[in-house]
Amino acid sequence: MPPDKDNPDDISKLLRLKRFEQPGPEYFEGFLRDFHRRQREEVLRPLWRIALDRAGAFFGGDIHREIIGYGTAAAAAVVLFLGVVNFESVESGKQPVAAASAEKSPDTRTASANMLRTEQPRYVIDTRPVSYHEPPFSF
């Protein structure tokens, strides 16, 4: 019974057959029992959980998964940032940025600011430059 392209009723007749793709009456009785069970479970659920589920339904997404996903991503970003900062500090032989700025006294900061405003910059190399080291290899 393939559909006749010239007859628009043909497709409607076929679609009407789908009307009977239904479970039997026993399914609907069972459905009502399940519905009652779910209602009882809802009564026993904590309020925060109900609120979370409804918020998820309202925004049309799985809010639990989103919260876990965003939380994990934020935590990973923070860990990565701290790791990079500490790695750079270790590489340059200095204290971490956060620790260095915390130890700096207000007087030092004011003096540095004044120097920047009034004097020509004066560069002081506290440690021996890398290029002064003997190369570990020879040609």
Place this chain on the structure above:
Amino acid sequence: MDEDPRQVDNELIARTQAGDSSAFDELVRKYSARLYSLVYNMTSNHEDANDLLQDIFAKAYRSIKGFRGKSSFYTWIHSIGVNMTINFLKKRGRHFQLSLDDVDANIQNDKEFIESTSGSNPVREADLKELQQRLNEAMMKLSYEHRAVVTMFDIQGMPHAEISKILNVSEGTVRSRLFYAHRQLQNYLEEFREFRSPS
């Protein structure tokens, strides 16, 4: 003399609003089969249809205090059903399986299906089964909005006016969606006919 169905529904709604949950059970019994048909034919999956139907009635129960009777309960719960099903389908996206085996198991026991195939040979019967599968696949290729219109008009037999109220669109939009959807379905099934025809 039979009571007006809308009046019966309004009484059940009033009782539910007053706290009588058994009145809501009556509404569930009355509309679950029709809503199942809507949700199942939009999702093509019995398990999804079952879960969604539970969610639809749960939402209707929570919202029933706000029901003012501007539309019939039938229209109201169908609106909830269509919106929730479309939201579900958007979320489901590509992760879905067509439960075609379930479809076949159900439809083969159906009286109309048996009558339509009686007197036919086994080849024709196999064609019908395959055509039914193709039809389901073709339905799944329609957009959610077109699928909703086809389900309500062709499968559930609703008039255009009722569908326009449920979807909150004009009757013209319903008719044009229906026209476009029929054409799409015919094209999909035409491919099947060309494949099956020996000539």
